[in-house]
């Protein structure tokens with residue numbers, strides 16, 4: 402599935418069906434809470450969600466941690482859905498802007514937390530972006546990222562085809578972590594959570610199997626086959642070690658002012 406089709410209106414809803422209401426990434430509210438528990442929240446914390454998708458994380462962080470969340474996302478159809486959901490919940494301090502994260506700029510030290518889930522896999526020049534993230538984070542603030550990564554070395558032909566067709570410029574976990582550190586985030590905690598991704602993929606494949614008929618009320622047989630095939634491919638790639646799930650927690654030291 403190409404990038405255009407991946408985030409077409411139908412593709413978005415199909416992904417949301419797989420991931421759960423508000424999410425286009427793994428683990429829904431549970432994983433969001435687990436990641437959020439790494440932050441010492443204070444009311445009013447300003448969060449930038451890079452690639453905010455349908456806003457699942459933004460709403461949760463605002464409701465459960467009294468954060469003010471700005472979500473930025475490239476895909477107009479996705480942002481439109483997130484903005485509609487915001488309009489239905491006007492009291493929640495979240496907002497969504499459409500655009501490429503590379504085109505935005507904020508003052509130094511603007512955000513307490515920069516958060517990004519399964520988005521930077523789309524970004525080839527991560528070093529420039531992490532430099533900006535560092536500048537935008539206030540001293541003592543943090544960066545939370547989960548993202549796909551790859552094995553260091555060549556993967557199976559099926560995995561290499563998947564990477565090529567998806568156009569994801571994936572890097573290995575060590576390189577990923579090094580780029581974040583070089584931007585200034587220290588200490589950086591890098592975790593290989595491929596075990597958790599395998600569990601999530603197995604759960605989703607199982608759910609699709611048991612809720613097949615419900616899926617077919619909204620989508621076609623072809624779409625079902627495509628979802629199954631794509632999820633199975635990711636599962637195989639994780640099990641073989643070709644694909645990895647990286648969790649990164651970086652902090653900006655309390656000392657520097659930019």
Ligand SMILES: C[S@@+](CC[C@H](N)C(=O)[O-])C[C@H]1O[C@@H](n2cnc3c(N)ncnc32)[C@H](O)[C@@H]1O
Nearest residue numbers: 424425426452454474475476501502518520523
């Ligand atoms: C897999 S989805 C994850 C969405 C969301 N983070 C979540 O957890 O549900 C990836 C998102 O990144 C967005 N995206 C991709 N490249 C981007 C860029 N350069 N700037 C902003 N958003 C981007 C896509 O539009 C998509 O919504």
